[in-house]
Amino acid sequence: EELRQYLKTPTFDNWQWEDAEIMVLLQVMFTDLDFISSFNIEPEALQHFLFEVYRRYNNIPFHNFQHCFCVTQMMYGLIWLTDLRNKLENIDLLIMMTSAVCHDLDHTGYNNAYQINARTELALRYNDISPLENHHCAVAFQILSSPSGAQCDSYCTSWFRLCSNCRCILATDMTRHNEILNKFKSILPAFDFTNKEHKDLVRALMMILIKVSDISNEARPMEVAEPWLDCLLQEFFNQSDVEKLEGLPVSPFMDRDKVTKPSSQIGFIRFVLLPLFMELANLFPCLESNLPVLPSAASIFLYQQ
Numbered sequence: 001e002e003l004r005q006y007l008k009t010p011t012f013d014n015w016q017w018e019d020a021e022i023m024v025l026l027q028v029m030f031t032d033l034d035f036i037s038s039f040n041i042e043p044e045a046l047q048h049f050l051f052e053v054y055r056r057y058n059n060i061p062f063h064n065f066q067h068c069f070c071v072t073q074m075m076y077g078l079i080w081l082t083d084l085r086n087k088l089e090n091i092d093l094l095i096m097m098t099s100a101v102c103h104d105l106d107h108t109g110y111n112n113a114y115q116i117n118a119r120t121e122l123a124l125r126y127n128d129i130s131p132l133e134n135h136h137c138a139v140a141f142q143i144l145s146s147p148s149g150a151q152c153d154s155y156c157t158s159w160f161r162l163c164s165n166c167r168c169i170l171a172t173d174m175t176r177h178n179e180i181l182n183k184f185k186s187i188l189p190a191f192d193f194t195n196k197e198h199k200d201l202v203r204a205l206m207m208i209l210i211k212v213s214d215i216s217n218e219a220r221p222m223e224v225a226e227p228w229l230d231c232l233l234q235e236f237f238n239q240s241d242v243e244k245l246e247g248l249p250v251s252p253f254m255d256r257d258k259v260t261k262p263s264s265q266i267g268f269i270r271f272v273l274l275p276l277f278m279e280l281a282n283l284f285p286c287l288e289s290n291l292p293v294l295p296s297a298a299s300i301f302l303y304q305q
């Protein structure tokens with residue numbers, strides 16, 4: 001019971017758990033949000049789905065199964081913190097949690113800029129338009145639509161149908177950051193959870209929530225956040241090393257000769273993370289006291305003014 005409650009908080013420490021335990025924690029989240037009963041998803045089918053997801057995350061420094069868990073767990077924490085169960089429909093919560101679990105499926109550790117510059121198969125397939133996010137989405141639908149084993153017959157078809165208009169994963173392409181944030185800002189004044197007609201408002205909120213969860217490592221306690229930065233830089237440096245070898249353009253924020261930890265984080269927190277979190281906190285003021293990054297990042301922000 002204690003662990004169940006801890007799992008609902010943004011201070012949860014992923015580093016204490018093995019992959020097999022993480023699978024169980026993911027199952028607990030889906031069960032405690034009543035998805036099993038609301039959508040007739042059989043526990044074995046959920047287990048099967050999570051195992052397929054697990055198999056399709058690669059063993060790379062950052063965009064791996066642990067990252068998938070952290071993003072999903074932050075989404076789960078935000079759902080409880082902001083009392084979204086009483087504000088949104090259960091199907092929207094299912095879409096958000098499924099999108100979080102699937103949002104980086106089969107990431108190879110090289111970002112969209114690399115995919116496009118190196119003219120990879122993914123970039124060709126998707127005409128340079130969010131190649132990775134389109135791929136994560138495609139793999140998600142592949143998993144949901146190809147049940148193996150009789151127990152999945154009913155679950156996959158209905159789950160797939162339910163989530164088929166889910167486009168949250170595509171919102172995680174950071175080149176669309178300003179577009180999505182500005183859209184959210186523009187509709188904030190009109191936000192009204194009691195108006196069930198406002199589907200586009202809900203959709204904009206869902207996109208913001210997955211984006212917040214995706215970049216929320218720095219909103220966690222220091223002992224959780226620090227190792228994540230090492231993982232991220234390891235993946236960045238690996239990409240830039242390959243780009244140098246292949247004679248491709250190198251992004252300055254990935255270059256081991258240019259990046260330091262503070263330089264990487266101060267700019268990221270100030271210009272990307274904080275403005276995004278602040279907008280969400282406008283809608284849910286309770287977040288200000290519950291996410292450690294808001295007070296600390298806000299002071300960096302003020303100090304630099």
Ligand SMILES: Nc1nc2c(ncn2[C@@H]2O[C@@H]3COP(=O)(O)O[C@H]3[C@H]2O)c(=O)[nH]1
Pocket residue numbers: 063111172174214215216217218229232264265268
């Ligand atoms: N510098 C920095 N970038 C981050 C951090 N967390 C997430 N990001 C970036 O945000 C991006 C979100 O989408 P991606 O997963 O493609 O890649 C991620 C990183 O490039 C962080 O803590 N520091």
Ligand SMILES: [Zn+2]
Pocket residue numbers: 067071103104172214
């Ligand atoms: Zn991610």
